[in-house]
Amino acid sequence: MGRVVYGSELAEKLRATMKEKIEGYQKTQERVPCLAVILVGNNPASLSYVKGKEKACEAVGIQSQFFHFEETISQEELEECIKACNENVEIDGILLQLPLPKGFDETHALSLISPEKDVDGLHPMNVGRLYLGQEGFVPCTPLGIMELLKEMGCTIEGKSAVVIGRSQLVGAPVARLLQNANATVTICHSRTKNLPEVCKKADILVAAIGKAKMVNHEYVKEGAYVIDVGINRNEDGKLCGDVDFDDVLPLAEAITPVPKGVGPMTICMLLENTIQAYERKLK
Numbered sequence: 214m215g216r217v218v219y220g221s222e223l224a225e226k227l228r229a230t231m232k233e234k235i236e237g238y239q240k241t242q243e244r245v246p247c248l249a250v251i252l253v254g255n256n257p258a259s260l261s262y263v264k265g266k267e268k269a270c271e272a273v274g275i276q277s278q279f280f281h282f283e284e285t286i287s288q289e290e291l292e293e294c295i296k297a298c299n300e301n302v303e304i305d306g307i308l309l310q311l312p313l314p315k316g317f318d319e320t321h322a323l324s325l326i327s328p329e330k331d332v333d334g335l336h337p338m339n340v341g342r343l344y345l346g347q348e349g350f351v352p353c354t355p356l357g358i359m360e361l362l363k364e365m366g367c368t369i370e371g372k373s374a375v376v377i378g379r380s381q382l383v384g385a386p387v388a389r390l391l392q393n394a395n396a397t398v399t400i401c402h403s404r405t406k407n408l409p410e411v412c413k414k415a416d417i418l419v420a421a422i423g424k425a426k427m428v429n430h431e432y433v434k435e436g437a438y439v440i441d442v443g444i445n446r447n448e449d450g451k452l453c454g455d456v457d458f459d460d461v462l463p464l465a466e467a468i469t470p471v472p473k474g475v476g477p478m479t480i481c482m483l484l485e486n487t488i489q490a491y492e493r494k495l496k
C-alpha cells in the first residue's frame with residue numbers, strides 16, 4: 214500500500230521556516246518581502262486563488278499589494294500597472310493572475326514583468342534560464358512537485374520519469390526539472406500512442422492533464438512515485454485529480470492526493486520565490 218504524502222502538511226512545515234526567516238528580516242531590515250498581485254476581471258476561480266495567495270502571504274509575514282481592475286480596462290492600462298510595479302523598489306515579486314479575460318494579450322503582458330520580479334517563472338527569460346540550467350525563477354507548481362518528490366524520499370537520478378501533459382505552466386517545466394535532476398524523461402500528451410503502456414514503465418509518474426481519474430492501475434508500475442497535479446470535479450461535484458486514487462494507491466510507493474496534494478505546494482512555492490526575489494535584491 215502506497216504512502217500518501219500530503220502537500221498541505223509539507224507546505225505547513227515550509228511556511229513555519231519562512232515565517233521565522235521573515236521575523237528575522239523584520240528585526241534586521243527596513244522592510245519585509247512584498248508581492249504584487251494583479252487581477253483583471255471578476256472570474257470567481259481567479260478571485261478565490263488571489264484571496265488564497267494574499268492569505269498565505271499574510272500568514273508568513275510577506276506583504277502583498279492587490280491591484281484589481283475591471284475587465285473593461287485596456288491592455289495599455291494593465292501594462293502601465295506592470296511597469297509601475299517593476300519600478301517600485303518596495304515590490305519584490307509580481308504575479309499576474311491568469312487567465313486574463315478575452316481580448317488581452319497575455320504573452321505580451323507577461324513579457325513586460327521584470328524577470329527579477331517574475332515569481333511565477335513565466336517570463337521568456339526565466340523559461341530560457343530553466344532550459345539552460347541557469348539560476349532564475351521556476352513556475353510554482355513544478356517547484357512544488359520537486360519538493361513533494363523529495364518529501365517522498367524519491368532519489369530522482371537515474372529514474373525513468375513520465376510526465377503526462379506538456380503545458381508551459383506545468384508539464385514542460387516539470388519535465389525539464391526532472392531532466393536537470395538526471396531522470397530519463399518522457400513527455401506524453403493527447404497524441405501519445407499506447408499511453409498506459411508508456412506510463413507503466415515509469416518510476417516517477419506526473420499526471421498534469423485535467424481529466425478526472427484518467428490514470429488508473431493500468432498506467433502505474435508497482436513501486437512508482439505518483440504525483441497528481443489535476444484539479445477536476447467528479448460526477449458528484451467533488452474535487453478530484455487526474456489519478457484514480459483508490460485504484461492506484463495499492464500499487465504506488467507514494468502518491469499525492471487531491472485536494473491537499475500539489476495545490477497547497479503551488480502557493481507555498483510562490484511565497485518561496487517571493488522571498489528569493491527579496492533576498493537577491495538584498496545581496
Ligand code: NDP
Nearest residue numbers: 354378379380383402403421422423442443444475476479
Ligand atoms: P493544459 O490544458 O494546459 O494541458 C493539459 C495537457 O494534458 C496537454 O499537454 C494535453 O495534451 C494533455 N492531455 C489532455 N488530454 C490528454 C489525454 N487524454 N491523454 C494524454 N494527454 C492529454 O493544463 P495545465 O497543464 O495547465 O493543467 C493540467 C491540470 O493541472 C489541470 O487539471 C489544472 O487544473 C491542474 N493544475 C493544478 C495546479 C495545482 O496547483 N494543483 C496548478 C496548475 C494546473 P496536448 O498538449 O496534446 O493538448
